[in-house]
Amino acid sequence: MTLSWEQISDSAAAFERWLRFRALMAEVPSISYGVSHRGRQVLAGALGQADLRTGEAAEVSRTGYRVASITKTFTATLIMQLVERGELRLDDLVVSHLPWLAESMDQTGVTVRHLLTHSSGIIRDGSGAWADDDLPDRATLRRDLSQHPTFAAPASGFRYSNIAYALLGEIVENLTGQSFAEAVAKRVLEPLDMGSSGTRVTPRLRSTLATGYWTRRPGESYRAAAATEARAFEPAGGLISTVPDLLRYQEAHFSGDLRLLSDLSKREMQRSQWQRESEPHHGYGWMLWTVEGSSLRGHSGGYAGFNTKIGFDPDLGLAAAVLSNTLGALPGLGVDAFFHTVNRVRSLWTPVGVAAAGPSRADLGRLAGQYRAGWGEWLVVRIHKSLYLVDPTSDLPLREAARLTPAGSRFRFLIADHEDYGYRGEEVTFVMGPKGRPEQMRYGPQTYLRADI
Template sequence: MRFKGILLAIMASAMPVPLLAQTAEPAAANDPAAFDTEINAILTKWMAENHIPGMVFGMVKDGRLAYVKGEGVQDLFAKRPVTPDTLFRIASMTKAFTAMSILKLRDEGRLALDDPADRYVPELRGWTYPTSDSPRITIRDLLTHSAGFVTDDPWGDRQQVLSQTAFTAILKAGVPFTRAPEMRHEYANLGYAILGRVIANITKAPYRSFVEQRLLTPLGMTASGFDVLAHPKDKRAVGYRWENDAWAEEPTMKDGAFNAMGGLEVSATDYAKWLAFIVSAWPPRDGADTGPAKRATVRQVMRGVNNAAVFHRYATDGDKQCPGTVSYGMGWRIIGDCDYGTVLAHGGGYPGYGSHVMVLPEYGVAFFALTNRTYSGPSQPVWDIAALLRAKGVIARRAEPVSRDLATFYTAAQTVWSAGTVDALQGRVAMNFPMDRTAANWAKVLAETKAKSGACETTAPITAEEAMSGTFTWKCEKGSIEGTVLLAPTKPITLQALGFAFEGKD
């Protein structure tokens, strides 16, 4: 079935969904709605360039879907507009739910991450490994895509409808390896399909039952699930592919044996609840732990990362921006970014659908976008909008609280500077402190530094890097003092290092 010559018409007549909590009052400067025009321009430009029938973009902040925008249509025939309740297959973003299910089973004592996978999937026991010294594949290997399987995106995507009986036959026959396990990361849908079988065998119920009952239902994701054929047709985004300058409808793939790697269908409204749960795990803190998984368990998705590589942002001109690192954790790509710090990200590519998610734990926000065109991963607009909202001050890195001990020793540092000696630290320093610089030399260095800087305003607050270290900046007549306070791992708390570095004016 083909649909020619209607892309521009759809883009022109697209009905953007009203923002959540939208009012007649102008949006505040820290409200993403204040930048609706810029966000809309990013989305519509990308959609036109990539032939996207429909798309929804969302931002999760403060535990809710703080901004949502639908563009285009979910069905080219009926021309129903995309809304926050339109259902999209999220493809490989399903893997995060599978990984969380495995971690929940670990928390319950029903498996260990370093258990051999064949303990739970007996069909793997007869496999021939590539070398005689190859280790047996573990649950952790499957989670981190380091089991030695070949990349299988095009093949794996079409296995969604595979029956459990047929999957059992594949496993019994064994699979070829591209290398020995644990040698490197190589993305393999097969590994997550096996994890689905692990979950099913341990729980003695279908994989989807565990995810739906233990994750989706507690989070109130009532519209989402794996049995897409049972979902209301008027709510589902029809999947299309673009070829020969025309749209062709992709066949709807029913729930099958590879659902653990990519079968989940969600709405933006529902998916935001999942992301709010993920974001809420940071920072570590006291208090009730009421989610479907413990906060500490959620944070562990960053563990198990392996074979780090250089990362260039998915954003426009991302290769010209500061490079970072990327590794694979458990159902998430873990990125180290110069501006955002730690980023949890993942894409989803599927016949008829494309998606992307970006979680910024240090900012307390998450962004996502879902589309209904084959392999149309919207990573570029997601990262571009994140950059826009960061530049506009809508999102900002969370400030680390200053601990009582750090505040106490910062006060001591101010006294040291004022007095020109370290006498105020008597009995409060770690054993290395006087060995690294004598009291006499401290007095000499302080006098020399104060002569270079001139009078300084020393009332600026200290910025905590963590509970036991921090930095401060004092403005001075001739430049500035860049200071550091580092506490020692002792009880009682002592000071292990103190720094006053002068930087002259340009």
């Protein structure tokens, strides 16, 4: 499937306006976001503050975030590299690589493949891992596993497990002779020039790491989360990264890019290895889910004070990342909203050969923006040769977009395709300011003021 640059550009512009509105209304401390297409940056931006106490602004190319369980895809990548080199088999028993587990797990038959697919039956987090921000060290993890190694037989069901990926990281260390941090750096980060990423809070990464904040109720102040190391959970959730680095990483998992893995290994990682009752399903490391016409690979991440998500569609050559320094649903909604927008833009695109009527794309682009009044806010977005009126409170912004059809001048339109309770068939008029920029949108009986975020 191919996308034109105009389709990508219009999709990115509509998505960015929606995301910035949602971030503002959610009052998140900061959000950083970006989109790339086959190695070319399409969109990169940030809104808000990396640290509320100092007022430091978030910068998309500089500010780092704890991306938590996105780390699992890096760990799975390292495992597949070892498989390609013949140093490991996916059906190896875990105890053959981690003999200290023999006493508690020797008879369970848990394999490396079971760990990768969250089907090992191993407990999820152990004792008190997240309640007190004091993530377990190796000794604590081993004690927990000796007391409560599994809750079910391997391959009997799906159960997400951070401990499973902690064990995979230990296998990586044993086979490479490197610490997990060194293995990730040498085998993934450096080949991709991911210089703003790492799994340990080094002085360099600490200087750019956003402060994470706990959730709050309306009217409450944000409370900073402690800046803790992931310790034994480093392979399950220790990575710190930025939007540009995560876009480069996803691109390396496209077919034809051999910097990390062969195409065969990437296909194995990205096909469903475990079907859950509902999406996402799981490959090796990757979550798999669909949005409109896109079959996505990616992962979400939740850490003390952070929430993040990445997703890519290898058929379209698109990758997206949304990172925030507080907990909440916005990054996940954001990635899905982007791919929804791309697919809706494709479906709404004027077919080749249809005569262009009305204002030019340049004129339409000037009218596109954010408009607000006491009744609420609207986004006006350009899709090819048309404008659309979009409700920014919708999680899938273009699902009920209303097309504006030209009505005799560059700045006057009629509302088409709108729901019955709206102003279908009535006028929308844009009032231009002295610099040729629209300052108002008259929609039905209401006047909305231009208010871009």
